[in-house]
Amino acid sequence: MKEIKLFLGPQHPGMHGNASVHMYVEGDIIKRSYLLPGMLHRGFEKSMERRTWMNNIALIPRICVPEPDTNEMVYAMNIEALAKIKVPERAHWIRMIILELARLSAHLMAFGGIGGPTGLYTAMYWAQADRDRILTIFEEITGHRVYHMYIVAGGVRKDLPKGIENKILDFLNDLESRLPEYEDLVLNNPTVRARTVDNILLPAEVVWELGVTGIGMRSATGQEYDIRKVAPYARYEKVDFKVPTATYSDAQTRMTLKYQEMYQSINIIKQAIDMMPGGKVRAKVADGSALRWRVPAGQVYSAVEASRGEYGYYTVSDGNTMPYRVAVRGASFPQGLLGVEKYMPGHRIDDAPLWFDTMGICSPEIDR
């Protein structure tokens, strides 16, 4: 049979973000496939070397668009580790609330995003409408809907506005009451199950080979491999939550885990609002202008659990006013590049967008 070359993206409705998969197909089966990244390459790692430690706070959220707060968190964690800054207790809890809200919004987007590849657009519309309410809460807390620049070295930029707790709780209760509807619409929908059950498998060996983290890893290994549990940051060790796991990873399992994690996020935020102490939210990092602030020399790596997996920064300082080098580990780098090359072949054309979607691939963080 003749081999045809097909492009999935960059301009394609089935593609999330701006990247391209080159697929060589025979009939309906993909024989070879390669990801062509770089369409969102902005040279962040270079740009950060040209800006001061404080200036970079405005730059970093833009590395990963759907979930920018993880960037701010790892960047702040790295600086705090290098400069030995002690973060006020309240700031830790606020950070946790922000990170979990961001995880909720990213999960809602990804969970509704299943509407694209499968054609169930209603799920997408509903999920986006719910996600919009999170963005409104973010706007009230931080002043911006998407890029918050809220978590800074030494704490958070400012305290939570008065009365926001009730708004968050209202939203969470409402979302919790609506989540079963999503379960009926997506997870229990026979036509969706026909597409996802026993399809797009991710065995545990492949997870270890590629270095897949996050939901992909937990759905295959059955272990609680979550950085929030394994190496806790913020105050995750003080709240009580479960990490959903599974031992058989198909597209359906990964979606189900995403769905269950939303409940856990709601749970964490509720506990955090309950247990949050008062006090200061930001420690002073420097005397005088923060723009001339020097961070002690050192090399440190920090990672947090983003909605797609381990998200980390490797920061090198030579004691100057600007970072010497920052390397970004995008959570979807392994499955996005090596995974597409090695494990997408063998699937059908129909499954390619679904493969991309349920593996949790976010192109801006691959390209940087």
Added chain:
Amino acid sequence: MITGILTGFGILLFAFVWQTSLDGINRKIVGRFQKRIGPKWYQQFRDIFKALSKTGVTHGWVFDFGVMMALGGIMATVMFLPVVGYSAFPGMDNFFIFVYLLAVGMLGMAMSSVGSGNPLAGIGVMRALTQMVGYEVPFMIVILGIIFGHNTSSLSELAAIQQASGIMTWNLVKMPIGTVVAYISLLGMLGKKPFETFIAPAEIASGPMVEYGGKQLGMLMIMHEFATFIEVTLFVTLFLGGATTLFGFIAKYFVVYILASLISNALARFKIDQVIKFYYKVPITLAIVQALMVVFLGWGV
């Protein structure tokens, strides 16, 4: 003769105006289903005329000719339809005429989009033809049962027979299994989910439509409206007893079409192999059961 032609054009005009408005209304209803406001009811007219006002791109004469053939074939088919007792060619509304005339339009479309040379269009056409094989067989078995039971294949006669004593003589009541099968086939014909496989925007970027823009796209949209009109009218005539008044026709048409679209918006799309497996498993079994009931037990006659 003159009245016949005038009636034909009248039916064409009615078909276009009604189906296009309904499409707009449908978009509004779907919008409400998805918790938003939705466009104005005449949005579909705007879209079609906008597309016609743009320049087109050609990919060779097969591409252009195929579009004309598709639109012409479908328009010819519409003119043969009996609507509310009006018919351009009385006595020539045999069911099989529609089966064959409809194929002319579809083939024109297939020819044209393959002529564009885009591999996605080729895949789309292949899927469309495969899907056609899927839904035509159960549909035909049910229709043959009806024709056998009523001893006629003329649409207007079939409608007249069903109108004999109200709702009890509708094929919907007399052959409920067949109606369900035909409705599932109708979903496939209309390209509603879960049988949307051949356009599948997220997989093959709208399949056969991938290379059309401007005028050709406008013509194809008109063709799509006509094709929808034919398919839904066939269903209404064959199973809901046709209609004697315009209002009755519109009401039945509305219910059939909107129901299909609501079903479509709560489901995901099948893969093409799943489509065929589904059609050859469930509807074909039901269709054979229905045919056996009609032929051997005489139920539903």
Added chain:
Amino acid sequence: MNKDIKNLVADIKSRFELVGEDYPKDDQAALDFNSRDIHSVLAYVKSQGFRQLSILSCVDWIKDNQFQLVYIVFNWETGIRLQVRTRIDRSNPKFTTVTSIYPGAKYYERDVHEFFGVEFEGNPDSYKQLFLENWDDMPPLRKDFDSKAYSDRKYPVREYAADFSKAGDKK
């Protein structure tokens, strides 16, 4: 400092020649090795539970005329992270691939090759362009590459006719 880390570092010390060590965080150790030891170190730590290569990165120490390769590995059972580091010559940057130990390193090596120009022998695709297209200058993350100058040379900037700060003063 974590007790596990102490034991681990002592264990590694007994087997390999350690050039330098640093503990930037409680659960993190940064260990420097000679470049010839890297493969055996990585193979050893992988057998000790560090099954995941989080990132392979490179730092350009232009003053020392050296590149520093950093392999960050993670142990999911204990939550300990190791930075396995080595320095290679900057003027002739060559190293051997670690894809036989960590297959996931393949694209990280391509990434480092593209942005720093380090060649990885044994990685068949490492010379191919990935993120950039038609790149016509030195690898962009090297310290002597000036991205502002490149941008100015290649992409025209907008020149504003009106100076709005002065226009405000008039009033």
Added chain:
Amino acid sequence: MDNTVEKQENIRKGWDGISRFFRANSIWMLMYCTGCCAIELPQAMTSRYDMERLGMGPMATPRQADVLLITGYLSLKTLRRIIYAYEQMSTPKYLVAFGPCTLNGGIYYDSHAVINRLDQYLPIDVYIAGCMPKPEAVMNGFNDLIGMIKRKEANGWKKYEQNKDWYRKNQIQALGELRIKDEFHE
């Protein structure tokens, strides 16, 4: 003789007016997320802001689309694909640029991979301010575009056709060559 010319001119003008009415109220956008501003597009499209009220909707391929949204910064690699897509669209076509990155490079003014001025390479009809523009701003920008189409001001595509050599020269200066084989990475 003059009379018929005038008549034809009138007919052409009338037809033009009618088609502009339809074009203004039915804008199909190309579903191409070129940058980060695209993250607010789903919000503008879906239930809260509902872009379909304006008659706008996403379309799968450039051939069908009327408006190309440049959502934010453009890396060189994307610029090349944008030019392909833009030249495939059938006229009349419009370009809407989001955010400061399209205007002067924005926060990426010194990046080696991001262009600084989009209007050097493609003609822009509407700019939308904000990093990133909120959905309200996006909707407002589309309203502006509709107004411009009605007033016959959205003529970027004509400008592009008339000054193609100039645009092409700039494109080639940035990209090296316009059409390349992109199998280099496989």
